[in-house]
Amino acid sequence: MTSEDTIVALAxxxxxxxxxxxxxxxxxxxxxxxxxxxxPHAVGAIHELPLRTQRATLGxxxxxxxxGSGPDTGRVLDQVVVTCFRRPKSYxxxxxxxxxxxxxxxxxxxxxxxxxxxxxxxxxxxxxxxRAFLNGRIDLTQAEAIRxxxxxxxxxxxxxxxxxxxxxxxxxxxxxxxxxxxxxxKLEAGIDFAEDDVSVAGWEEITAELxxxxxxxxxxxxxxxxxxxxxxxxxxxxxxxxxxxxxxxxNRLLNQDRAIVTAAPGTTRDLVSESAEIGGLPLRFxxxxxxxxATDEAEKIGVAKSLEAIADSNLRLLVVxxxxxxTEEDAGILSKVQPLGSLVxxxxxxxxxxxxxxxDFVGAGFGSTxxxxxxxxxxxxxPRGMVMTSALSGAxxxxxxxxxxxxxxxxxxxxxxxxxxxNLRHRQLIQQSLDSLAKARRAAAEHAHxxxxxxxxxxxxxALDTLTGTTCADDVLGVIFSTFCVGK
Ligand code: GDP
Numbered sequence: 001m002t003s004e005d006t007i008v009a010l011a012x013x014x015x016x017x018x019x020x021x022x023x024x025x026x027x028x029x030x031x032x033x034x035x036x037x038x039x040p041h042a043v044g045a046i047h048e049l050p051l052r053t054q055r056a057t058l059g060x061x062x063x064x065x066x067x068g069s070g071p072d073t074g075r076v077l078d079q080v081v082v083t084c085f086r087r088p089k090s091y092x093x094x095x096x097x098x099x100x101x102x103x104x105x106x107x108x109x110x111x112x113x114x115x116x117x118x119x120x121x122x123x124x125x126x127x128x129x130x131r132a133f134l135n136g137r138i139d140l141t142q143a144e145a146i147r148x149x150x151x152x153x154x155x156x157x158x159x160x161x162x163x164x165x166x167x168x169x170x171x172x173x174x175x176x177x178x179x180x181x182x183x184x185x186k187l188e189a190g191i192d193f194a195e196d197d198v199s200v201a202g203w204e205e206i207t208a209e210l211x212x213x214x215x216x217x218x219x220x221x222x223x224x225x226x227x228x229x230x231x232x233x234x235x236x237x238x239x240x241x242x243x244x245x246x247x248x249x250x251n252r253l254l255n256q257d258r259a260i261v262t263a264a265p266g267t268t269r270d271l272v273s274e275s276a277e278i279g280g281l282p283l284r285f286x287x288x289x290x291x292x293x294a295t296d297e298a299e300k301i302g303v304a305k306s307l308e309a310i311a312d313s314n315l316r317l318l319v320v321x322x323x324x325x326x327t328e329e330d331a332g333i334l335s336k337v338q339p340l341g342s343l344v345x346x347x348x349x350x351x352x353x354x355x356x357x358x359x360d361f362v363g364a365g366f367g368s369t370x371x372x373x374x375x376x377x378x379x380x381x382x383p384r385g386m387v388m389t390s391a392l393s394g395a396x397x398x399x400x401x402x403x404x405x406x407x408x409x410x411x412x413x414x415x416x417x418x419x420x421x422x423n424l425r426h427r428q429l430i431q432q433s434l435d436s437l438a439k440a441r442r443a444a445a446e447h448a449h450x451x452x453x454x455x456x457x458x459x460x461x462x463a464l465d466t467l468t469g470t471t472c473a474d475d476v477l478g479v480i481f482s483t484f485c486v487g488k
Contacts (some may be wrong), residue, residue, distance in 0.1 A: 006032060007131075008115040009123035009487040010108055017103030022111050023487060024120060025128055029095040030084060032118045036111065037082055037099060038062050038074075051084035051097070058082075061101060061111055078107050092128050093135030126484025130477065133469060140469025140480070141169040144423055147484050148231065156280025160230055160422060169421060170468045172220070176213045180461045183209060187450045187457070206444045206453070213460075214437045217430050223420030224427040225410045229314065231422040233282030234408050237310040239291065239337055240319035241329045245348040248391030249319055250285055253278070253401070279405045286313045291336060311340045315408040318345045322388065323352035326360075342407045344385045346400055351390040358386045425480075426467055433463035 006026025012019065024032060030051055037059040039050045051057055059082050062074035081100040090096040101107055116122060124130075126147070133143045145164035152158035183206060238246045254276040276283040291306045310316060316337045320330055337343060347356055385403030389396035421427060440456035465471045 005121040006119065007123035007127055008032075008112055008120040009128070010112060011098065011487040012103070014105065015103075016105060020101050020103040020105070020108040022099045022101065022108060022115070023128065024097045024099075024115060025090070025092045025094050025123075025131060026120070027095065028119060029097045030086075032115055032120055033082060033084075033097045033099065035118050036061060036114050037080060038076075039082065051082060053084055053086040053089070056081050056083045061099070061107070064114070077110065078102055078104070088135070088137075091137070092131040093137045094131060123486060124481075125486045126481035126488060129484055129488055130481045133477075133481075138165075139167065139170050140472060140477075141423075141426065141467065142167055143469075144425075144480065145169075146488070148422070150485065150488060153233070153282045154277045154280050157230060157282070159280075160227075164422070169426065172216075172419075173464050173468065176216065177461060177464050179209055179213060180457055180464075184454060184457050184461065187454050190450055203444050203447055207441060210437050210441050210444065214434055214441070217434050217437070220421050220430055221427060221434065224422070224424075227420040227422035228424070229281055229409060230420075233284050234278065234315065234404075235284045235286050235313040236315050236317055236404065236408075237286040237313040237337075238317045238319060239310065239333055241321075241327070241333060244319045244321040245391045246319045249317075249346060249348060249389060249397075249400075252389075252391050252394060252397045253283065253285075278401055279409070281405075281409070283404075286310065291333065307336065307340075310337060314342070315404060316340060316343045317404065318343060319348050320345060320356065321349050322347035322354050322356040323349040325355050344387070344400070344403045344407050346387050346389045346396075348389050348391055350388040350395055351393050358388060361386060429463045429467040433460045433467075436460035436463065 004027065006024060006028040008022065008024045011021045011023040033051070038061075039057055039059040059080050060076045061078045061080050062076055064074055078101045083098045083100070085091065085096040085098075087094050087096075099111065101111060112122070129138075129143050129146055132138050133140060138146075142165050145161045149158055149161035149165060152161055238250055240246050276285075286309050291303050291310070318334060318337060320326070345361075347358060385407055387396050387400045387403050389400050391397075421430070436456045436459035440453055440460060443453045443456060462471065466476075469477075
């Protein structure tokens with residue numbers, strides 16, 4: 001991969017569409033385009049480059065002219081719109097040309113092929129964005145946010161990614177980096193000119209500054225708990241005995257008819273893992289196929305696996321049939337899932353005559369009803385929410401969604417979208433910086449040698465620099481950009 005190459009790729013998804021866009025970037029992008037596309041004023045004047053920057057120009061994609069004839073004798077394959085962005089004011093910082101064709105896959109593939117024949121190279125995944133980064137158009141957090149934006153499944157995710165694309169993460173870290181650099185400079189001065197009368201930051205000032213920075217970084221680390229949910233979504237395990245309405249509720253939450261619902265007990269297909277959205281967060285349903293009492297060895301393994309998946313979920317939803325009495329089976333399932341963490345309970349089928357109500361459970365907890373269930377074991381967390389629902393009529397579904405959000409989403413430190421981080425790599429590097437800051441604070445408290453303190457401060461700064469990509473090893477870049485799609 002060299003940045004001298006001019007790269008080309010289809011920038012829109014493969015397949016038929018209204019439009020398809022081929023993108024080129026590099027020194028020869030404009031020249032190659034003029035070889036492929038007949039432009040209004042290009043006739044006989046190819047080297048005058050008829051493309052004006054940031055303007056769309058109508059042109060014709062032509063078949064190569066027969067040898068010996070002029071460049072404008074080829075047959076027309078498509079009418080295209082060419083947009084040119086001259087360096088450095090382009091996505092990559094190089095000359096960029098976007099050729100918008102009608103979305104015919106054969107024509108688009110042929111256009112790419114012709115560009116390759118003219119000396120362009122097929123772009124690697126993420127190479128356009130990598131060039132934008134290498135040319136200083138964006139930092140690493142912004143590049144990552146571009147990928148997150150493309151992969152967003154909810155508008156809220158897109159909104160958060162867009163904020164980070166603007167540089168919100170780097171902006172948050174910038175003042176801290178500045179202070180660290182200033183401290184380093186002062187300490188270096190103190191060491192280098194120890195004999196001269198140079199003012200060296202006092203221990204107290206250093207300790208106070210480091211404390212302030214640590215406080216803010218800790219806030220960012222705490223915010224990751226929420227940020228991770230934003231990025232990865234919320235996983236919900238729906239549990240309950242057969243026929244209580246799990247699939248029906250699941251459909252209600254999805255707002256569509258995905259899972260198969262049948263009337264005969266035990267014949268319901270277990271929940272398919274599907275995506276929905278709740279409060280802007282992608283909601284994932286975790287398959288809970290069977291946590292009933294296992295009879296044979298194979299089934300036991302299955303049950304253990306199910307329980308593991310249920311435990312790994314962000315939240316559990318226990319569905320109970322409120323038109324029937326509380327059963328041993330309900331109690332058994334409850335006792336299995338309750339120790340696993342946050343739980344919401346839906347008393348479903350509220351449209352039918354009720355045999356169970358929320359009031360049966362409040363106070364002494366589940367099973368205090370005179371029905372059958374054994375009481376809760378001590379020390380298990382009380383259920384965060386209980387909701388009467390009817391998957392049939394839709395009653396209580398909105399409240400159920402609220403309860404799910406309330407139980408699963410940690411309180412957000414701060415408020416605005418730029419106030420939290422969503423990326424694990426960022427979290428790890430901030431933690432690394434915090435660890436070095438803690439060491440530095442200890443060194444300062446012990447009035448250690450400035451050299452010792454400096455080492456820790458450099459480490460703390462380096463972690464933040466790696467986060468934004470100011471310093472970043474090539475192999476790390478390779479890993480990050482390989483997760484992009486081709487053409488981005
Ligand atoms: P699952 O086995 O727990 O997934 O239960 P299903 O979602 O397959 O539902 C079992 C049966 O109960 C189906 O006939 C549903 O139509 C019915 N059902 C589900 N929810 C409700 C509800 O809220 N009210 C009524 N009356 N019937 C429901």
